[in-house]
Amino acid sequence: MNNRLRVLRAERAWSQAELGGRLGVSRQAVNAIETGKHDPSLPLAFRIARLFDMPIEEIFED
Amino acid sequence: MTAGEGERLEAQRRKKFWGLVFALAGVGATAGFVFGFIHGAADATGEPISETARTIAAVALVIAAFGGGYFSWRFFTTVDEVEVTDNLWASLIGFYVYGFAFPTWWALSWLKAAPEPVDWIIYAVVMLSATAAYGVRKWRLR
Numbered sequence: 001m002n003n004r005l006r007v008l009r010a011e012r013a014w015s016q017a018e019l020g021g022r023l024g025v026s027r028q029a030v031n032a033i034e035t036g037k038h039d040p041s042l043p044l045a046f047r048i049a050r051l052f053d054m055p056i057e058e059i060f061e062d
Numbered sequence: 063m064t065a066g067e068g069e070r071l072e073a074q075r076r077k078k079f080w081g082l083v084f085a086l087a088g089v090g091a092t093a094g095f096v097f098g099f100i101h102g103a104a105d106a107t108g109e110p111i112s113e114t115a116r117t118i119a120a121v122a123l124v125i126a127a128f129g130g131g132y133f134s135w136r137f138f139t140t141v142d143e144v145e146v147t148d149n150l151w152a153s154l155i156g157f158y159v160y161g162f163a164f165p166t167w168w169a170l171s172w173l174k175a176a177p178e179p180v181d182w183i184i185y186a187v188v189m190l191s192a193t194a195a196y197g198v199r200k201w202r203l204r
Binding site for chain 2: 015017021024025026028032044
């Protein structure tokens with residue numbers, strides 16, 4: 001699944017660890033999601049959407 | 063949340079993760095050391111194990127079992143979904159290896175094509191397979 005997480009994170013000048021801390025997941029988890037190696041669960045996808053104040057479908061796409 | 067707060071929280075989470083890993087390892091190592099010492103001493107002297115030593119070893123093993131259960135529960139309620147998924151994959155691979163290895167070895171031994179299955183070898187192979195699967199996933203997601 002493609003996503004815009006890396007771009008959104010870069011826009012805020014956040015490191016992967018910074019984003020991980022804000023989401024309550026590890027830096028490795030952020031990296032796995034950004035590179036498409038892990039599709040986040042629905043609760044985590046909602047947390048990501050809330051953090052960036054965007055709808056889920058604007059962050060993740062098929 | 064202020065800038066850098068996420069990094070602080072991530073460092074805190076990492077510290078908790080490693081704390082639980084070391085707690086689990088510590089519980090296992092302590093029980094293993096106590097049991098190993100008593101077992102080794104009994105083997106070396108060739109004398110029967112005293113009631114006191116037997117009790118100490120049994121208590122250490124029971125504490126390790128409960129401690130292992132408690133810290134495992136803490137671990138899985140603390141870590142994120144990627145860590146849980148990695149552990150699930152490792153367990154699945156270990157389960158499949160056991161599911162194939164034991165019956166195959168047993169059948170071969172029944173056919174007199176192999177010696178009887180050795181439980182410790184199967185245990186070691188299962189643990190190594192699960193650890194390797196975990197390691198591969200960690201390496202891919204690093």
